[in-house]
Amino acid sequence: MKKLWKYLILLVLGIFLLVLAACAAEPGIEPTSLATLQPTQRPGTEIPPASATAPIPTSTPYIEERFIEVEWPTHLHLGDSDIIRLALIPTIYGYSAQLEYPEHTVELEDVEVPYLGGYEAVAIARMDAVGMEFQPTGDQEQNLVEGESLSWRWTIYPQSAGRHRLSLSLRLRWDPSGEGGRVSEVSLWQAGLEIIVDAPFGLTAPQARALGIAGVLAGSVLVLPFAEYAARQRLERASASRIHRVRPNKDLILEAGLEITLSETESILLKGLFHTYERLIITTRFSSGYSGARTLLVRPFRSDGRADAHAIVKFGTRKMIRAEYANYQTFVRQTLPPITGRILGPPVMVQGEEEAVLQYTFVGTPNIAPVSLRSFALKQPVQETARLIEDRLFSTFGPAWWMQRRPYVFRMRQEYDHLLPVHLLLEAVGADHEASVLSGDLRQVQHLKPGDVVRIEGGLVTEVRSERRTATLTWSALLEDSPLRVRYRHIPPESFSEGRKVHGLYGQVVASRFELMYKEVAKPFPDLDLHSDRISLGGRWLINPLQRLEDLLNFQLQGTRSIIHGDLNLENILLGPGDLLWLIDFAATREGHTLYDFARLEVELTTKVVAEILSRHHSRVEDFLIVLDGLNEEGLLLDGFLGEIAVLLNAVRGIAQRCFYDPADIKEFHKALILAYLGSLKFTNLDEIACAPLPKALAFCAAAFLMSLEDR
Template sequence: MPNIELKDILIAARQEAYRMRHFYIGAEHLFIALLQIRGSLASHIVQHYGLTPEYVINAIRRKLGKGGKHRLWADVPKTPRAEVILSIANDLALDNGREQINERDILIALFEEYENIPMRVLIALGLNNPRELIELAQNTATHSSSQQPYIRIDFGQHFEPTDKLSRDEAFILRRMFYGYSQIRVERRLTSGYSSATLLVVTPIHVDKREDAAVIVKINQVDSILDEAQRYEAHVKTKLPPMTARIEDKPIAPEQSDLAGIKYTLIAGYDRVPKDLRAIMATWTPKDIGEWLKNELFPPFSHSWWKQNRPFRFQVWREYDWLLPPVLTLEFSQKEFPSNGHVIRMPIKRAKLRRLDYGDVVAVENFIVQRVYPDRNTIQLAVGNNTDSTNAYKIEVRGVNLEENTYYRGEVVENLVGTVWQTRAQQLLLALRALEPDFDAQAEKIPINNKEKIPNPILAYEGLLDSYVNGTLCTIHGDLHPGNIMIGPNQSAFLIDFAHTRDGHTIFDWVTLENSILNDYVMSATDGSWDAARMVVNHIIKLNGGEFIDTTLSPAIARLETVRYIREIARQCLAEDDKWSEYYTALVFCGLRTLTWETASIGGRRLMYLVAGLAIRELRTRFRPSSSSETPSPDDTDMSLSL
């Protein structure tokens, strides 16, 4: 353990107080100072519980918030609670025959005085046994080492030779399976719209006995730790008896920017688990649909998709987050000009649309969603927490994060930047990257010799103010074939709960349809615009309940799976055969795919057309409600400073 003197801890605590504009030293600043010591006892203990020092620090900062910009007193005094903690620490030092307080003394004192803010935060994060924490602090001998335990990593026959593991990924795996002599990475699974690594791993003992295969997810630290928290809050008590579970704490080494989590398939696999994406190549479209309808939907429907809680919402609140940021700004410290634009809630999008490159914008009272130190970028959004589904994302580049402290969940009172790119520009660039054989800025797009559909990148905004009558339930949030596992007796398992939350029930099934169209249907074509239009013209028949000749082509045959998904979705509609909520979700899921670089170019072409077709369906056959007692953003204003 580093030999840190009390004066150095107090200096670090004072620096944290200055960063947060508190101008006093409290228990929270003392604890953050301890966590910031690399390899410290405090960081060792939070890692023991599957957390990282940075994650806990940000949670404490969110609890406190930043103080005002103006000091009301001189110096940086200690709070009465901090004085009590230091007094307890001094007694502990004297009891151990020392005159100097050390890190361990302060940490034990913080745990003993358990009504302080750091302890409240730790309890909220699941560290809810103060006596256990005290015993750990008393008995743990820390020595930080980046030396990883040697565990041999082999690769199974289904692991693609080109799929190499990074050094950090191998480090996470070795830490996760410490105690085994080797592991075998069987295959890489396909993640959704995140950059996470999903692996099927078989642990092997020194005597060559193999344990059941598990699924490992490796991603950025905050994403993994958030997923563990979501699992505890939304998933743990709502899963069917036989399904994948998170049994162990996340692995989040202090030496890495990555963390890992393990999904244990408790059904007792006697073979390597497979995801639905791998199975689809061997099943018929009807087989896939029947399995979704009879094996996936029933076991999860009672506690998830059939909760049937009435949910009337404004579209932007549930679906704006799927779109690119409304603005990308370059951070500026220049004085705000008299003709600058101020963006604050409530927002009026009509004025947002008039912003252009180089305009000066001040953003007020937005929430920090993400901090990207490697890119000097922060992402802001409207909302009351750090949830990735918050609306009106604004990305701010060029932020000096060494001089300016931002943390997830912080309310940014005021931030000035110049417009670098708008959402409309990003969507247009994404469409042009698909090499359209039509005018990308036309209001109508031809899909056959007679019919046209609205251009979705121009027409979607009118939907954001609409109201939808739907239902609310626990949703998976990223329901695609790579996250659906097939176990013994064709039982269904779900993995990857990074986006699980209470949300619009239909979203899961629209997400799955989107993925099936993108990965399964279009993969049976040459990916051209003509192929995408051919598929869309048959989706029109599907929408109208008409007969589809599945013998025409493999791609059309695969629409049978989509028909089954629609049958499942029908059971989740708030009102019988009122499909407006489904088509509304389809618009925004389709537009998300447009900017999804991991999707095939053919899949993106198809989903662009599907989004336009869904808008046409809403305009001609189904129309979301457009009135409510609650004002929409366009009924309010984005102020313009004059």
């Protein structure tokens, strides 16, 4: 023991001598007053101030909304290095701030980027700092292309302890594409960052390194286990942001029900996701919502015959599945109670497949499979479904989502336009046609008719449905507007890829949005004159909602904003034992108009449950209009099956009313319902229900009835 103490004393003296030697060899750096800090500049280069304006070409610019994202470390230890990241990101689909390093800070700021005809845009980023070295230095230039993200990174090396300030700037330069133009430059954005650098005993960088070496020699045995743990944690965080690639188990036995047919891609992905099992039973296929993904209820069995709990698996494109997992991490994992459906690990894909798969798991009884709320509603008394909506659904998800609302002023098209069909349906034609240019302006669509030929410029491919041979193109939208959406049909699947910018593509107009909706309304009402402002439905004269659609989309509403599910259909609400409710499919989860989810839920109940009830009683739309009268007129009591329908829809309206901006004004909800009912007309799965075309008849009648109420 005495020898051990002697060794320890000698070790401490050695460390002390090393520190003294380092201090003697390296003179201290004088601290710099914060008042004298000035960004360093490259000789002969001036950074234009934020208020300065340079001559701008006289062309009318197209404005693109973007985010500037800055990520930096707020604290550093002397002797360490780190990264500062600056990104310029389009806002076409919305964006949530993304951290590359969990210990960093990130901030977003809106900017407007103009594009000028005949000029090429160049983005120039620059960082200046005092008290630390950084690479690269000087101006960093990148070509700026509409719809594409740019990013810059600098590595910083602090040279002294204390509080350091850095200057970041971003400038735009327009270079003429041809001869005769003039180069112009303006300042787009400037900001100052502050980083605090810590050091033991106020040592300089070389002194701190000497002390660190001595510390490593003395404490490596203790430090290495902690370093291993930290490295493992970082690897786990990094793996959570990736799609896992697995090798499918070709020997896995897939047993599907008689009414379930698996595609080759689904079979391969299932054999990859459950590669450690021997057998997989597929019991139920749920119908999809807005996302268009496929969802299955499965139960895996091990090699010894033991069965694990039921699980939900969801298939979709890699982009869609990755977005859903990100939404889950942002809006669900830390906000909803543990009894909610949970995603079990990152998405999984198999080499050679373009799709990915997610697995949901649940807290419940292992041998009892969950059922969708639609299945429950069609088999159980209506009052039980109403009770689940009023008591369980809202109490489980309301406090963390819908009740966390704040005031929100918006145009209806910002939140609800995407529910409706695309603005144009096109078919590809050759480039030998006379065509008008389609560049993203919604006003251009108003003058187009079937047979016209357009040339696409600047459309971004946002969705490719290989099984339907369709591709959807979208343009950036200005503030308070919605993006122009165009769908091409009958395309070779390999000719489009998501994220590609399309230029010079020709297409012939097949139908406009109005004509697409007219076609769907004609299924239940073939003789209806939809070009008239008023129409006869169920023996009543009601306002034609299609004729007032643009006015409603342009209406500016005072409402509230909160986290919403975004696709609250009856197949995404699952019921387990003990009245446990789970949600799945977070592909559309976001912050938005609070009443959006409730409007979506009422439409689902009307088209998939109420339609079945009315069909069983051989009723028509006249009876449904009586129910709507009962919902909106006090003192009108309904009995029998009409009373049951009123109880069901009143359950949804009851929870929606708790989230009105003005509790006494139901018109906020009516406007949301009109657009949600009209949006349901585009769903082909409503044509496959046994009582079709009654679901779409009810949806259109409800929209017309509510539009007439708004007109009173």
